[in-house]
Amino acid sequence: MASIRFDKVQKYFGRGEKRTHALANIDLEIRDREFLAIVGPSGCGKTTCLRLVAGFEAASEGAVSVAGKRVTEPGPDRAVVFQQFALFPWKTARGNIDLGLRNKRMGGEERAKRIADVLKLMNLDSHADAFPHQLSGGMQQRVAIARAYVLDPEVLLMDEPFGALDAQTRVVMQEELVRLARVRPRTVLFITHAVEEAVYLADRVAVMTRRPGTIKEIVDVKSMREAEDWNRFERIEDVMDLDSFVHLRTRIWKSLREEKDS
Amino acid sequence: MAWRRQLVGLSTIITVALAWYLATSVTGFISGGRFPSPVDTWAAFRQISGRGYADGTLLAHALHSLRLVAMGFAVAIATGVPLGLLMGWSRRAEALINPVFLLIRPIPPLAWIPLAILWLGLGDAAKIMVIWFAAFVPAVINSFAGVRAVEPALLEAARMLGTPPWRFITEVLAPSASPMIFTGLRLSLQASWTTLVAAELVGALFGLGRVLNLAQQDIYPGMILVGMLAVAICGWLTTGLLALGEARALAWNQGESRPAS
Ligand SMILES: Nc1ncnc2c1ncn2[C@@H]1O[C@H](COP(=O)(O)OP(=O)(O)OP(=O)(O)O)[C@@H](O)[C@H]1O
Ligand SMILES: [Mg+2]
Numbered sequence: 354m355a356s357i358r359f360d361k362v363q364k365y366f367g368r369g370e371k372r373t374h375a376l377a378n379i380d381l382e383i384r385d386r387e388f389l390a391i392v393g394p395s396g397c398g399k400t401t402c403l404r405l406v407a408g409f410e411a412a413s414e415g416a417v418s419v420a421g422k423r424v425t426e427p428g429p430d431r432a433v434v435f436q437q438f439a440l441f442p443w444k445t446a447r448g449n450i451d452l453g454l455r456n457k458r459m460g461g462e463e464r465a466k467r468i469a470d471v472l473k474l475m476n477l478d479s480h481a482d483a484f485p486h487q488l489s490g491g492m493q494q495r496v497a498i499a500r501a502y503v504l505d506p507e508v509l510l511m512d513e514p515f516g517a518l519d520a521q522t523r524v525v526m527q528e529e530l531v532r533l534a535r536v537r538p539r540t541v542l543f544i545t546h547a548v549e550e551a552v553y554l555a556d557r558v559a560v561m562t563r564r565p566g567t568i569k570e571i572v573d574v575k576s577m578r579e580a581e582d583w584n585r586f587e588r589i590e591d592v593m594d595l596d597s598f599v600h601l602r603t604r605i606w607k608s609l610r611e612e613k614d615s
Numbered sequence: 616m617a618w619r620r621q622l623v624g625l626s627t628i629i630t631v632a633l634a635w636y637l638a639t640s641v642t643g644f645i646s647g648g649r650f651p652s653p654v655d656t657w658a659a660f661r662q663i664s665g666r667g668y669a670d671g672t673l674l675a676h677a678l679h680s681l682r683l684v685a686m687g688f689a690v691a692i693a694t695g696v697p698l699g700l701l702m703g704w705s706r707r708a709e710a711l712i713n714p715v716f717l718l719i720r721p722i723p724p725l726a727w728i729p730l731a732i733l734w735l736g737l738g739d740a741a742k743i744m745v746i747w748f749a750a751f752v753p754a755v756i757n758s759f760a761g762v763r764a765v766e767p768a769l770l771e772a773a774r775m776l777g778t779p780p781w782r783f784i785t786e787v788l789a790p791s792a793s794p795m796i797f798t799g800l801r802l803s804l805q806a807s808w809t810t811l812v813a814a815e816l817v818g819a820l821f822g823l824g825r826v827l828n829l830a831q832q833d834i835y836p837g838m839i840l841v842g843m844l845a846v847a848i849c850g851w852l853t854t855g856l857l858a859l860g861e862a863r864a865l866a867w868n869q870g871e872s873r874p875a876s
Contacts, residue, residue: 453776
């Protein structure tokens with residue numbers, strides 16, 4: 354049971370006059386193997402939510418816990434995929450993926466097997482020995498996802514992972530992520546600006562208010578996806594044509610629009 | 616066009632050599648007492664290579680100086696780089712060490728020479744000490760700046776992957792800072808040669824600086840020029856060696872073209 358819980362979380366940055374109230378009373382549970390996407394206006398605190406789970410920041414009040422354990426520091430049980438990839442430029446794709454496994458003191462044979470596995474899963478076979486600067490943006494993000502997945506983490510945290518990619522690569526990666534989520538379901542916290550991306554990928558979409566950010570509403574996508582059987586389509590554009598998809602997208606869009614305009 | 620550039624460079628050198636020959640040997644425009652002619656220089660070179668000068672052959676003097684530079688430089692790297700990394704990594708270490716560093720830093724390395732000779736005499740130890748002091752500063756400063764310039768996301772990625780402290784330093788901090796570290800090492804190497812020659816000029820029993828010093832006392836311009844050229848060649852060789860090491864260590868940083876995907 355690897356769920357993520359936000360328990361009445363408040364987050365402030367800075368002190369005194371300059372204090373910003375980033376998050377206000379976030380109460381949220383992401384269930385075991387659920388894919389939850391957060392959308393919200395710019396600067397509302399989405400990244401801050403993710404950083405709290407990752408352990409890069411600490412809550413000012415309340416608590417964040419993963420699998421029932423309170424988060425105190427970063428660790429490989431909560432793998433992060435960064436927007437700007439954050440690959441080590443001096444390590445090859447394989448070297449990047451290997452670091453987390455070596456840190457776990459895993460034996461050489463087991464590591465080689467796991468790496469071969471994840472390389473295949475992410476279609477990276479032929480790029481294993483390339484350095485990041487030799488890879489396209491899409492390939493680099495694959496390596497970053499592989500580096501996270503290979504750890505077999507309890508939860509995956511992704512902050513606009515496709516934000517730095519061009520539109521076409523982005524679509525390919527979204528389709529791959531859906532495929533991945535079917536093969537190896539994980540508890541995922543996914544942050545994005547793109548409403549369509551959220552509806553396409555997530556089981557539930559949480560909409561945040563402007564700063565101080567709080568959860569405004571949570572939209573259930575999963576029951577619609579199952580009722581209308583979106584999964585029969587391989588391609589994102591076919592899903593996006595469905596009335597049910599358009600309906601959800603518009604609903605979330607309106608909710609978000611209220612925040613941006615008010 | 617690399618070869619065309621080299622051609623231009625080569626012709627410049629030939630022109631200068633020719634002008635040198637004309638100004639000294641042919642026209643006597645510059646008197647041999649002030650600046651040696653090519654013939655004088657060649658004679659001096661023959662003398663020091665064969666019979667020797669200042670108690671040794673040119674090769675022996677050069678090797679002696681090279682060895683001292685290598686040792687002083689190595690000590691400076693071995694101490695300066697880790698200290699810079701440590702200061703960059705830990706704010707506490709920085710707060711502790713930086714004041715001492717700021718105090719010592721404005722003292723020109725050459726100003727340590729008298730003290731070094733007083734403490735350690737005319738032998739090798741004094742030379743190594745002043746080289747160390749001179750080469751230490753750029754090594755520390757650049758390693759420190761290199762660590763501070765590391766992309767924060769990389770540090771977070773390393774922490775997220777559960778990287779233990781020692782591996783964090785050797786596999787994340789050091790490589791990330793290595794372009795800056797090498798910049799520091801180039802400056803350190805330059806400083807090493809400057810201080811060594813100065814120290815040997817002030818007082819030494821052997822080495823290229825000793826050759827220069829004695830040639831000056833003997834009023835022997837040809838030998839002075841040989842000594843100067845020998846220092847230049849040694850400096851050039853060591854710089855080349857360092858560049859080779861840098862190219863190997865930073866292979867990942869070189870802009871190899873990306874294969875079509
Ligand atoms: N380390 C920090 N120090 C001070 N303020 C911060 C810090 N991190 C974030 N903030 C502030 O907290 C608020 C929320 O930031 P956050 O990055 O979480 O927003 P976001 O929703 O991810 O924005 P975006 O959509 O632009 O990515 C912003 O006003 C930001 O300026
Ligand atoms: Mg953000």
